[in-house]
Structure formats: C-alpha cells, structure tokens
Amino acid sequence: MLKVGLTGGIGSGKSAVSSALSSYGAVVIDADAIAREVVAPGTPGLAEVVSEFGDRVLAADGSLDRPALGAIVFADEARLASLNAIVHPRVAERSGQLMAEAEASGARVVVYDVPLLVENGLESLYDVVVVVDTPDDLRVERVSRDRDMPAEQVRARIAAQADRSTRLAAADLVVDNSGSREELASRVAELWRELLERAD
Numbered sequence: 001m002l003k004v005g006l007t008g009g010i011g012s013g014k015s016a017v018s019s020a021l022s023s024y025g026a027v028v029i030d031a032d033a034i035a036r037e038v039v040a041p042g043t044p045g046l047a048e049v050v051s052e053f054g055d056r057v058l059a060a061d062g063s064l065d066r067p068a069l070g071a072i073v074f075a076d077e078a079r080l081a082s083l084n085a086i087v088h089p090r091v092a093e094r095s096g097q098l099m100a101e102a103e104a105s106g107a108r109v110v111v112y113d114v115p116l117l118v119e120n121g122l123e124s125l126y127d128v129v130v131v132v133d134t135p136d137d138l139r140v141e142r143v144s145r146d147r148d149m150p151a152e153q154v155r156a157r158i159a160a161q162a163d164r165s166t167r168l169a170a171a172d173l174v175v176d177n178s179g180s181r182e183e184l185a186s187r188v189a190e191l192w193r194e195l196l197e198r199a200d
C-alpha cells in the first residue's frame with residue numbers, strides 16, 4: 001500500500017484534491033475530521049479542552065464552540081500550543097488506527113489529508129509527501145469568499161502554519177492550485193497516474 005501524506009496550508013485546496021483522489025479509488029483519511037471527532041460531546045478530549053480553556057469555549061448545546069476557541073488560540077501562540085497538546089496525540093492515535101484498517105482492507109493507495117504534516121514533522125510516516133501549493137493571497141480570498149471566516153482570521157491561521165518554502169522543501173510532489181478548478185482537476189488526474197505508478 002502506498003502511503004501518501006497530503007498537505008498544504010489553510011485554503012490551499014487539500015479537500016478538493018482529496019475528494020478527487022477518493023473518486024479515483026484512494027482511501028482518504030481526513031485529519032480535520034478526526035480532530036473534530038476527538039472533541040465531540042462526551043469525549044475525554046472535550047473535557048480536557050474545557051478544563052484548559054473554561055466554559056467559554058462551550059456552546060449552549062454542550063458542543064465545542066469552535067469559533068470561540070479559534071478566536072482564542074489563533075491570537076496566542078502559547079494557547080494554541082496547549083490546544084495542540086490535547087488534540088494532536090488523539091488525532092495521531094486515531095489516524096494510525098484508520099491507516100492500519102486501510103492496510104488490512106487491501107487498499108492500494110491511502111491518502112492522509114493533514115494540514116500540519118510539516119509543522120508536526122510527520123514526513124517520515126509517508127512514502128510520498130504531496131504539497132498543494134497556492135499563493136497566500138488567493139487562499140485568503142477563497143476561504144473568506146466560501147466560508148464564514150473574515151480575511152484577518154485566515155491570515156492569523158496562515159501565520160500559525162509553516163511558510164511556503166518550508167512546506168515545499170518537504171514535498172516529493174507538488175500540486176499547483178493557483179489556477180481554475182478545471183486546471184486543478186487535470187493536475188489531480190496527473191497526480192493519480194503518478195501515485196499508481198509508485199504504488200506498483
């Protein structure tokens with residue numbers, strides 16, 4: 001099984017790439033989705049987050065108030081490090097389980113979609129590291145256009161992540177997403193051919 005680490009900063013287009021790879025037949029594991037599961041209502045992860053940050057990060061229904069927590073941690077490096085220390089080990093454990101399940105199921109290519117691959121030094125866990133590369137300004141424009149997130153909050157997250165050259169230095173393959181969605185689709189088709197060759 002070929003293990004692919006797919007990374008890129010906020011709004012680079014990882015989800016678009018991983019959903020196309022999934023339609024070609026890759027098994028996709030999504031770190032952002034796992035990071036939500038491990039702090040779902042009733043989990044020890046959520047209890048730990050509340051004990052660290054207080055009730056102000058709980059919504060009225062008892063779930064995590066993600067915008068409230070985001071506003072705290074992306075304005076303060078030390079607070080972000082505390083959150084990461086709670087969430088990341090749980091994400092690592094769960095994604096390791098899912099990776100093992102993919103292997104047992106006979107998957108040929110598994111793609112781990114993870115924004116913080118470079119930041120967390122995870123390169124050696126993968127046979128191939130794919131970086132989705134999109135200029136910062138375009139990422140700010142796309143995310144603030146498509147999601148309910150003001151441009152300055154997107155910039156705060158960019159500032160909390162590896163810079164472009166650091167991320168590119170870790171790449172075995174790069175997918176340029178500075179063009180249209182159609183251009184991205186044809187680049188992902190090429191990427192899939194390349195991954196299949198490497199899986200043989």
Ligand SMILES: CC(C)(COP(=O)(O)OP(=O)(O)OC[C@H]1O[C@@H](n2cnc3c(N)ncnc32)[C@H](O)[C@@H]1O)[C@@H](O)C(=O)NCCC(=O)NCCS
Binds near residue numbers: 070073087088116
């Ligand atoms: C702070 C939280 C609650 C904000 O939630 P929100 O729904 O607004 O964002 P979401 O989780 O969908 O993340 C969107 C994007 O923000 C960026 N981002 C998220 N967490 C981090 C982080 N710790 N460091 C840098 N960038 C981050 C990533 O590009 C991610 O794709 C949430 O991001 C979180 O719990 N982060 C810590 C866990 C984490 O590192 N997740 C990333 C993958 S493991």
Ligand SMILES: Nc1ncnc2c1ncn2[C@@H]1O[C@H](COP(=O)(O)OP(=O)(O)OP(=O)(O)O)[C@@H](O)[C@H]1O
Binds near residue numbers: 015032142147182
């Ligand atoms: N080539 C493109 N042209 C225009 N919009 C795009 C293009 N590629 C992606 N987008 C849009 O940009 C936004 C960010 O893309 P996507 O959600 O795939 O990024 P991501 O890397 O998964 O982000 P995150 O790190 O926040 O999870 C989405 O709203 C998506 O629809």
